[in-house]
Amino acid sequence: MIFETIRLALEAIFRNAFRSFLTVLGIVIGVAAVIAMVTVGQGSTYQVTADVEKLGGNIVMVLPGQGAMQGGSLGAFDMFRLRDNDQVEQELSFVRVAAPLAQTRRRVVFGNENWNTEIVGTDNRYFDAARWELERGRLFEDGEIKAGRPVCVLGETVSSELFGAANPVGETIRINALSCDVIGLTRSKGASTFGSDQDDFVIMPLKAFQQRIAGNNDVSVMFVALDEEADVEMAKREITALMQQIRKIGPREEDDFEVMDMAQIATILSGITNVLTGLLAAVAAVSLLVGGIGIMNIMLVSVTERTREIGIRLAIGAQSSQVLMQFLVEAIVLSLIGGLIGILLGLGLGLLGAQLLSVPFIPSVATIFLAFFFSAAVGVIFGFFPARRAARLNPIDALRHE
């Protein structure tokens, strides 16, 4: 009998194919949107964390100010100096290497090509600490670093934007008015999350950056690589103590700098992507709700015809419970079909989105289940309850329903 009921329901669905299609359309779109958003969002979160952790567990960053990573206080604090960085490297035995970084965005030009990119001032220690390897050319020479010579090492993206497939080493690019000789090209680390590209930079000697581009002696980040066996928490405490001493901060004063390890940075960044994922999912959930309201509309519009159908079925000998079971199965089958199509569509869109953003494809099982049960619930609520009202009528009243 249940088999017969399901067959009747499927017949009824296909008998009204167009109405059925309109009914499930809202569910399909809503479910697909939620799943696609959550899938891409989760992939992004995972990728951010993975990117940061790829740098290594034994990396510590020292940043001026408090809460700079979260977009907190900006401006009203002192930058570092090169000697601060060198003092951290020399005085703390567990520091393998510390690299001073100063950075800004500038347009770089070669011939007719130009590209807006991150200009980084540092020295050879950064290549070591951040594990950059050279594809071509060489690193900086000591003389170039000391004199602040305008030479640079390009990231893969900048090279291909300006030079295409050609070898950039030996050419001269311009950064504003500054002419800069290309001496090296780093090996690509590939794209990362947020569409941000890890290979999109130009590295030059710190002194050249400070004098020719920034016009000051600031170091904005110390990029510190610890010994493999160093205890990260202990290292952070000792770096903090040393920085307090360098910046003359008393025991009761608040630090005007921050020492963060990669786990913290990953947490902050994935926090941002989680919020974004949540926002996107909320928007998608609204569309799912709208889809549900669409179903309700269609069901209410067809209630006259359906009420009469119920009347006919009652008149020819169906019991209320049989009619209800048929309508219930019909509503559930219909919305589950919609839910299934929506899930497949959502996973497809999620896969596409993940590939476009170069993040891993991580479907959320919980979201899929949620979407599935939501669509079933929508079917029951909007398909079943109007039918139940009709099935409780006297058959003759259902037949006469206008």
Added chain:
Amino acid sequence: MADRPLIALHSICRTYGQGDAMVRALDDVSLAINAGEFVAIMGPSGSGKSTALNVIGSLDVPTSGSYLFDGVEVADLSKDQRALLRRHYLGFIFQGYNLLARTSALHNVELPLIYKGVAPKERRAAAITALERVGLGKRIHHDPSELSGGQQQRVAIARAMATRPRVILADEPTGNLDTQMSRDIMEVLVELNERDGMTIIMVTHERDMAEYAQRLVWMVDGRVESDTQMQKAA
């Protein structure tokens, strides 16, 4: 059993609304119909003839009075039991046909057999036989929208007779049809009555159609005004 009427209404009242607005659609109606009769119920509109048919068909419930179907008090039956009564003993024909839209003639006729629990093969055969008897053997796969009014009503007759009910209740079966189509429909009903022994109770407002019956019940203002046996016209 032979002497007991198949349908026995005793002091049936059916009212709608309350207080001053109360309408007495049936006012103390008593009526006995024996198995095998062909009864026509006539009367002006609002006389309660359709309500009487609906009460007999257990589509509607009387406010008071007693209705025995083959000796069973219908008022004592539950909603589901009344559904079983309709399923096994009654067949309906309506003025507006009341076929399921976008559903083939065959499937419409099969429907009551599905509820009766007839196996698919026998059900199909019974439905085809019924459609052939009303002259629609070549149109079993047509949807109602592809059929004329007369053809739709014949599908409805096939649906009503497919379960071989004891009683067929017809409410203005020819109300929407022209004279020739109406005559065709009446021929089928007469045949069901005479050859198959089904009891037919038909509401109509057309004298011509009522003359196909053997007995005429005339209703006015919710009451039975006259009840006469008729000579066979043809």
